[in-house]
Amino acid sequence: MDRKFFGTDGVRGTANTGHMTAEMALRIGAAVGRYFRNDGMNNHRVVIGKDTRLSGYMFENALTAGLTSTGMNVLLLGPVPTPAVGLLTNSMRADLGVMISASHNPAEDNGIKFFGPDGFKLSDEAEREIEALIHSGVELAQPRNIGRATRIDDGRFRYIERIKASVPSAEALRGIKVVIDCANGAAHRAAPEALWELGAEVITVGTSPNGLNINDKCGSTHPQAAAEAVLAHGADVGISLDGDADRVMIIDEKGEVADGDQIMALLADRWAAQGRLRGGTLVATVMSNLGLERFLEGKGLRLERTGVGDRYVVEAMRRGGYNLGGEQSGHIVMTDYATTGDGLLAGLQFLAAMVETGRRASELTRSFQTVPQLLHNVRYGNGSDPLGAASVQAAIGAAETELLGQGRLLIRKSGTEPLVRVMVEAEDDALMRRLVDSIVSEVEAAI
Numbered sequence: 001m002d003r004k005f006f007g008t009d010g011v012r013g014t015a016n017t018g019h020m021t022a023e024m025a026l027r028i029g030a031a032v033g034r035y036f037r038n039d040g041m042n043n044h045r046v047v048i049g050k051d052t053r054l055s056g057y058m059f060e061n062a063l064t065a066g067l068t069s070t071g072m073n074v075l076l077l078g079p080v081p082t083p084a085v086g087l088l089t090n091s092m093r094a095d096l097g098v099m100i101s102a103s104h105n106p107a108e109d110n111g112i113k114f115f116g117p118d119g120f121k122l123s124d125e126a127e128r129e130i131e132a133l134i135h136s137g138v139e140l141a142q143p144r145n146i147g148r149a150t151r152i153d154d155g156r157f158r159y160i161e162r163i164k165a166s167v168p169s170a171e172a173l174r175g176i177k178v179v180i181d182c183a184n185g186a187a188h189r190a191a192p193e194a195l196w197e198l199g200a201e202v203i204t205v206g207t208s209p210n211g212l213n214i215n216d217k218c219g220s221t222h223p224q225a226a227a228e229a230v231l232a233h234g235a236d237v238g239i240s241l242d243g244d245a246d247r248v249m250i251i252d253e254k255g256e257v258a259d260g261d262q263i264m265a266l267l268a269d270r271w272a273a274q275g276r277l278r279g280g281t282l283v284a285t286v287m288s289n290l291g292l293e294r295f296l297e298g299k300g301l302r303l304e305r306t307g308v309g310d311r312y313v314v315e316a317m318r319r320g321g322y323n324l325g326g327e328q329s330g331h332i333v334m335t336d337y338a339t340t341g342d343g344l345l346a347g348l349q350f351l352a353a354m355v356e357t358g359r360r361a362s363e364l365t366r367s368f369q370t371v372p373q374l375l376h377n378v379r380y381g382n383g384s385d386p387l388g389a390a391s392v393q394a395a396i397g398a399a400e401t402e403l404l405g406q407g408r409l410l411i412r413k414s415g416t417e418p419l420v421r422v423m424v425e426a427e428d429d430a431l432m433r434r435l436v437d438s439i440v441s442e443v444e445a446a447i
Contacts, residue, residue: 005134006127007415009309012102012111015055020110022062029066030140031133032114035126036095037071042145047092049077049085049155050100051186051244054211055110059100063112068147069140072096077155081186081245082113083342084159090119090339091158101186101244104221105417107212119339121311160194163345166337167198167352174199176351177235179251181205181226183219185243191344203233215242220249220330220343227255237354237361239347246310247330248343250350250365258365260330261292263346265367267332268324270353272301283316283325285309286410290425295368309415310341371407373425374436380418380447387413387420389446392439399424399435407432411439
C-alpha cells in the first residue's frame with residue numbers, strides 16, 4: 001500500500017483540516033498502538049513529546065486515547081525537543097516514541113513523528129503497515145487491559161544532562177557570550193538551561209511561546225532575529241533552532257549566517273583529523289551544495305548523497321556504519337550522541353570547536369566557497385501533480401541539456417508541504433536564474 005498519510009517526516013498538515021484532526025489522531029494512535037502491542041501484554045510503553053503549538057494539546061489527548069485504547073501505557077513528556085523523544089524512547093525502554101510537531105512550519109500546522117524502540121525513526125515499511133491498520137481498523141483492548149497515562153516531569157532534565165556530556169568539561173563554555181534563538185518552540189527551556197549550566201553567558205530570543213508564535217519571525221528559518229541580537233549584544237556566536245529543535249543555523253560574531261553544509265564541513269574536517277569520522281564519509285542529501293562535495297574531496301573525504309529528509313540520511317548512515325550526516329537546512333545527525341538531527345547538540349559541538357581552537361565563529365563557518373544555488377518554491381493544491389505535465393517535463397529536459405557539465409538541477413515535491421521545489425546550482429548566475437524562472441513559469445502554468 002502506498003503511504004497516503006505519511007510524508008518524509010511522519011504525518012503533517014494544517015491542524016483541524018484534512019488528515020490532521022483529533023479524530024484521525026485517535027485512529028493513528030490506535031493503529032500504531034496495535035502495531036507495537038501485538039502480543040496482548042500490558043507492559044508496552046510509549047513516550048509522547050510535543051512542541052509549543054496550541055493544537056498540541058488536542059493531538060496529545062487524541063493520541064493518548066487511541067494508544068491507551070489498544071493497551072499501550074503512555075508517558076507524557078510535555079514540551080521537549082524532537083531529539084529528546086528519540087533519546088528517551090530508547091533510554092526508558094519504550095516500544096514507541098511520538099513527537100507532536102510540524103518542525104519549522106507555521107503555528108497553524110502540526111504533525112506526528114514516530115520513533116521505534118531503538119530511538120530511530122520508523123522505516124517506510126513500518127509506516128506502510130501502520131497505514132494499512134488505519135484503513136482496516138484495529139481490535140481494541142479488553143476493558144481490564146486498557147493502558148494508563150502518566151505525566152513524566154524529568155524528561156527535559158534527562159535530555160539536558162545527556163547533551164551536556166557531549167562537551168569536554170562541566171564549564172566548557174565559560175567566557176563565551178551566546179545568543180540562543182529557540183523559535184518559541186520545544187527547546188525554549190532546555191537550550192538556555194544547558195548553555196548556562198555549561199558556563200556560557202546566555203542571551204535568549206524566541207523563548208516566550210504562546211501557542212501561536214512558534215517559528216514566527218524567529219528560529220532557523222528566520223535567523224535574522226538571532227543575527228540582530230548577536231550584533232546588539234556583541235555576542236561571540238548565535239545558535240538558531242527551529243520549532244522542535246532538530247535543526248540549527250549558526251550566526252557568527254559579524255551577524256553572518258552559516259547553514260548546515262558549513263557546519264557539516266567543519267565537523268567532518270575536525271572529526272577526520274581526530275580519527276573519529278567513520279569511513280572517511282559524510283552523508284548529506286542531494287540539496288547540499290556542490291562546494292561541500294569539492295571541499296571534502298580536497299581533504300580526501302567522501303560525500304554520500306541521499307534523498308531529501310533526515311530519515312534517509314540516517315538510514316544511509318546506519319547502512320554504511322557512518323557517524324556524521326545531515327542536511328543543508330540544518331539537520332545535523334551525530335549517531336555517536338543521538339538518533340536523529342539535534343540542533344542544540346550541533347550547536348554545542350560548534351562551541352566546543354571555538355573553545356578548542358581559540359578561533360572566532362567567523363573563522364569556523366566558512367570552510368568552503370559555496371557554488372551559487374537558487375531555490376524557488378511553488379505552492380500547489382492538494383491532489384494535483386504539476387510535475388506530471390508534459391510542458392513541465394519539457395522545460396526540465398531543456399534545462400538539463402543546457403546545464404550539462406555546468407552545475408546541478410533538482411526538481412522535487414516537498415515531503416512535508418504542498419510545494420514543488422525548483423533548485424539550480426551553477427557558477428553562471430544569469431544562467432541559473434534564467435533556468436529557474438523557465439521551470440517555475442511552466443510549473444505555475446500547469447497549476
